Amino acid sequence: MKSNYVAFLEIWNYVLTIAAAITAVISLYLIIAHALKVASLKDYKKKYDYLRDNDSKKIYQSIFAFALALTLFANTLEQETVKLHIIWLFVRLFVTISIGTLIVYLSYLLLKFAYPTQLARKLRKWRYHPRTNPSTGNKMKLLSEDEEDVHLDEGMQAEENVFSVDYDVWVDPETNEVHIEKYAGHLEAEQCNSCGFMTMKQIKEEIHLAPTENSEGETEKFYQCSYCKAKRSKVLKIAKLEPGGNYHLPDHILFKEDRAIYGVTIEVHLGDGKSKIYEFPSTEQASDFLKEFDLDSVN
């Protein structure tokens, strides 16, 4: 009986050693192939898109394969003890699978909560990295929001205005050649002021007092961090209703630190319990939107 068990253990060790080696190679291949792919993309916009869509995923896949390799390999260790009784085979299996699962789970948490901050930094770097015009070799200039409008057609401007997307316009100053790059609208989550991760999201809003034509209203926004669960709420004034349906932002908007403004959200309450949310990267764009805003067009 025992010799059968020992024979089985030899096959077990042989199979698991090979499986561990294969998964270790796969893990290494995944991360190297990813790094090579990033390096091979010479176009910064393509690099940006590829990183945004794949970076976390590829790192996670590689770590997963590595943890699997480690678990398989660990099941070939302590052979003398395991030979004593089959119970040790299961003890080893249980302990190693637990450790492997823990590694995968920890890396999942890190990639979900801590990594987005790193990734955002990486993405910003490639989005604003000075472009060189491939046909002339000249350094291109990134236009500001105000300058870029002449280069965007009406559809593009409309898209920017409802803020589902953001266009960057790069111009070759010598030939006036224009390259337009399209980016997704701003990230949903903000930086949490407790843990510092980019995981703070608005969870609800309560209107305490509806505005009338004579008085301001008041609303409270509630935020929660999906990582540290820190909660935050902000009480905001709602501007008086304009007679005749003209909407605009207050003339003087004062913020503690203007540079820290992440975006402007305009929520239109339609009276039937429904509301529509529009997001803008700056107060100027929000103002422009309100100037042209027509309630009848909202449905």
Ligand SMILES: [Zn+2]
């Ligand atoms: Zn937090």
